[in-house]
Amino acid sequence: MELGDIPKYFAGKTILVTGATGFLGKVFLEKILRVQPNIKKLYLLVRSSNTHLATQRLHFEVFKKDLFRLQRDEKGENFGTFISEKVVVVVGDVSLEMLGVKDAKMREDMLKEINIIVHSAATTRFDERFDIAMATNTMGAFNVLSFAKNCLKLEILLHVSTAYVYGQMKGLISEKPFFMGQTLKGSSTLDIELEKKLIENKLSELEAQKADEQTIDMVMKKFGIVRANLHGWPNTYAFTKAMGEMLVANMKDLPLIIIRPTVVTSTHFEPFPGWVDDVRALNFIIDGYGKGIIRSFVGVPETVLDIIPVDMVVNSMIVAMVARSKNLCTNLIYNISSSLRNPINFSDVLDNTYCYFTKNPWINKNGKPVLIAKKMALFSTSMDEFDPNKGSKMESAIELFRPYTIFEGIFDDQNVENLRMVAKRAIDEGFDFDPRNINWKNYLMNVYIPGVMKYSMRSKM
Template identity: 45%
Template sequence: MESCCIEQFLEGKTIFITGATGYLAKILTEKILRVQPNVKKLYLLIRAPDSISAKQRFNNDKTVFPVAGDIACNSMGINSELKDEMCREIDIIVNSAATTRFDESYDTAIRTNVLGAMHVLKFSKQCSKLMMLLHVSTAYVCGEKEGLILQKPLNYGEMLNGSSHLDIDVEQKLVEEALKDLQDRNATEKEVTLAMRVLGIERVRLHGWPNTYSFTKSMGEMLLGHLKEDLQLIILRPTIILSTYKEPFPGWIEGMRTMDTFIVGYGKGKQKLAMGGRETITDVVCESVICIYSVPYVSWYKSVHLLTF
């Protein structure tokens, strides 16, 4: 499909993007505004306690509207009046909000990557004219398998190591009980964070995923697939995201991410070697063109994994 078709599709559409201050969502927002200036409206969810704080984090114009909220909260923390207005207007939702730290505190990771996905889904079902929900996941929900890995939906409760059934409610309850126990013992904030990281690692090892990030993103996918009903759902599973490939200009990146620390270390002469196989092909993503269409179409990535439900 030609890019002009996608530009035409975006014309007059109202789009809601979560994780708006994140690197990926910034690229998406810039691309939409550049290729289709006649997009009707962009609602950008910004984690902030109120609208004033949200506007301080984002300089808006007549097309772009910062929305104060947090996907970890019910109704994403959006006030009811604004929520009703959004639900009447939104055509497309892009959920790119996530915590991506591999050893994130288990409570934080579940709250954002699991319950957050469910909150976005519930919100999506209230949008009367919604055409699709695009959820950004990760290729590593498939774990550390070897060989050809089919891009198929994760069944609710499925585990990578083939052991007993994964119960997401049980995982959430374990977190709640652990937090209560820590509170009863008057644990410090540092002790709580450490305990939650350790709990996450323990649960990851039990269920067969490589880290807390990929495990909680997997549970988020499971909930979406299990509860979506007749909602048009598309899941993107990018691998390692690096700098831009071409647009808005080659090589743009914000901060140091993923492989960048190794590249910078080598460039500065501080990292003399890196462990790895000489014949290994590194699967990375160079952001290039961002496309959304009613029929799933992506030229967004040089390397991308896509699922349609």
């Protein structure tokens, strides 16, 4: 069977989105509002002290962004009215029970009305404080699920995870769920309640020592890495996202989808090519190289960098929800990736980056072009090869990036391929999520790197 009209499914639907101020959340909102302006309502959960500040945050961090340029141009002075009619700002926090929604009337309305939940809220810092990452990435997933169980009209819950929940696994990485207590080291067993208790104990110790906030930050960051490494994960982010998945995947009787994107980059085509939000992940390396700050980095030239444009991730999310609602694809997990179908290695990315910046140098604050003389050098062994970076923030970044720039895994996406098979018409009608349709040289030279230059390096949002 073939999927029908994708936008039609969302007409009259009420959707709850967590993480609406994040990169993926913004692009999801833009797409839904553009292709189906007749959705009934968007509940957007925002961390804030009050509704006024939450509304301001959404205005400046989401709807005022260049991402919404096409819709602002199309609707003109009616854009603000359109947003206010569709969007309900919800002050809350995924780390709290019932998502921290204190307004009883609003909570009651949400539970009665919500048809779809898209849970994309997360802290994506690799070395986040263990207590913060656990509260957001692990218990946040549990709290969203608990809320979803009470939604009377729920049709779909989509949980955004990461393809790197399987750490530094080599070879073909399948789309299979974790079982509760699973670790990446066969000899150990993971107890989420114990991890929470260890966090409480560590914070109590620090409080008893009257540690200042800077010390608490440092200790809790290191503690997260230690606990992650103990169970086989390279960092706190992947560890806490994996635990969140365990809680989600083991929840029965919910219409559930888990998507695992790889390294999410700028838009490919929609709403226009090259929009990107912040200097993280691969953007960080390109930004630093173009500014002449990063001349060498950790990595292996042959490493397949699994990058995927953000609009393809959003399209896969939307199509998966419709396919699940029609029982055309009932898989639980989808690796949204490019490494199997259209791989590109680290060396090719750096070749294109060098080529781009030699032709289009970054102009510094003094109005002078930063001339790039060499392709970035890659090293894979000791920190001694990074002498200019010893003892700096760059040394920390290099160690955090190492698991991904020397990665030896390839992500199987058979479930996503099945989805593409039933969504051929949808792909042709503006919901493309097939990485084989990416010409990497064109994307890097004419879309992605210019996007980083425009939106991140020049800080023009």
